[in-house]
Amino acid sequence: MATLKVPVHVPSPSDDAEQLRKAFEGFLEVVHLEMDSRSDLSQLIIDILAHRNAAQRNSIRKVYGEAYGEDLLKCLEKELTSDFERAVLLFTLDPAERDAHLANEATKKFTSSNWILMEIACSRSSHELLNVKKAYHASYKKSLEEDVAHHTTGEYCKLLVPLVSAFRYEGEEVNMTLAKSEAKILHDKISDKHYTDDEVIRIVSTRSKAQLNATLNHYNTSFGNAINKDLKADPSDEFLKLLRAVIKCLTTPEQYFEKVLRQAINKLGSDEWALTRVVTTRAEVDMVRIKEAYQRRNSIPLEQAIAKDTSGDYEKFLLALIGAGDA
């Protein structure tokens, strides 16, 4: 369930494109930038782009390019700065292109705490992930998998490459015999602290989400703990943290994203990079559920937490995306 609010009567893509173009041009004419024209432009960008769905934004971008011979994204890049710029650019991108962009950034500066690759691999549907791979081919003239395989090492490589390579079955059919036997395999390996065992990686990276759910339910029932509790044996182990995040992202993505938001907001100085990523990627998907999870866990609404932690156009844009106020 999306929080994005699209007005009942949406202007045509060419009307939207024209409005944006005029605002850019008006803004450029003002030599000494006045506060008014800057905020007018920002407000217009928010009014239009934060209230159109992916298909509508794609149409605006297409029409804009045809009418004015420039890429709308390049124009936005010229006018905007800082966190507001990143949020607007990311959100305006088509979801598959956006994920390809985020994944490519991640392969360039991969650190063990950079989980975007896992997040994209595990929280998107098989077909969405496939579209990310196609967009990656188109933008970077290579494959996502080869970049991940090339830029990661050791146990991270062993887990992340199959995760991003996966094309999981998406049906609801579940094999209960298999669920039992694989729950036992997982429990045996985890009990022996063989967290990077081939079988653990195989089960987590190839089984359908429905099958994995059945396996983990069986794990819980038969062995007395949720798997993620057993995976907390060494709380400081970075690989175990990633593995827990994988499980969470595959089975309860809204809880995974709630935690990313919570950590981003509670951080000293707050982590706008993560905040922007989660809001722009989930606003059209499951932000309603994420907000519910946030409220439940933190006892304040996400809107309020974001408003307290951010300011200006950036704040307005994020709040619009998570559905605060009217379309």
Place this chain on the structure above:
Amino acid sequence: MATLKVPVHVPSPSDDAEQLRKAFEGFLEVVHLEMDSRSDLSQLIIDILAHRNAAQRNSIRKVYGEAYGEDLLKCLEKELTSDFERAVLLFTLDPAERDAHLANEATKKFTSSNWILMEIACSRSSHELLNVKKAYHASYKKSLEEDVAHHTTGEYCKLLVPLVSAFRYEGEEVNMTLAKSEAKILHDKISDKHYTDDEVIRIVSTRSKAQLNATLNHYNTSFGNAINKDLKADPSDEFLKLLRAVIKCLTTPEQYFEKVLRQAINKLGSDEWALTRVVTTRAEVDMVRIKEAYQRRNSIPLEQAIAKDTSGDYEKFLLALIGAGDA
């Protein structure tokens, strides 16, 4: 370049379907099967199905199902037997469904010499392989990758899972710096006999075919041998055989298939399973090149070799697919 011959004037799918239906019914009426009616039916099947492309065969199957309430494949299965049956059924299937079927058979009775999974993973284009994975989901309610991962072990698993999971970039762009550095990695690992090293698997399973070609050319130039020569250190090692086949399949598929055909035909009693597979899967793809390679290597035309080694309707069907005689 395909060898399949489609007549200039192709009957409509419903005409073809009707002809087949009438022949099935006529055949059923004859209680004591006469040689004539059997051979009439076989000839009709060859005349129609061995001379229609994949789209046309799909249409015939669709129209047949709608008109007579039965799957054409099931009807063919009832009427035909043995090698002719398998060849007709495999060829009539849509290419992606056919590969999914072959791959599923392979996961069920995997032996180290069963290379069909590798063959499908390496000789199909990225988009063809993707369609195989989609067909696999649809037919078997699970993913190809999970079955391969589940049913293979050890070094075969380590190589085959990333190969079938790949979605390689298909463009012609090549990074020469990367080609040099990865040629050196390959040479170092092979010199140390680390054939199953992560880096070897990574390069072979993720790089685009164009990039891999550049890397292997560089290998040849810099280190004095083609990689497959260096991979012959231990000729009886089954994993090395598979790795050489992977390289061949990725870089010169027609030579790979020529060898499969040669071994199938020269075998005592000949290997119809392999012969049928190669002819039905390549007739619409690159059989012209495979025939050239066969003639070059064996000094007799493939047609002649197949005619010598097979007989009856099966022979006629294979010869029709490899373009012997008229459409």
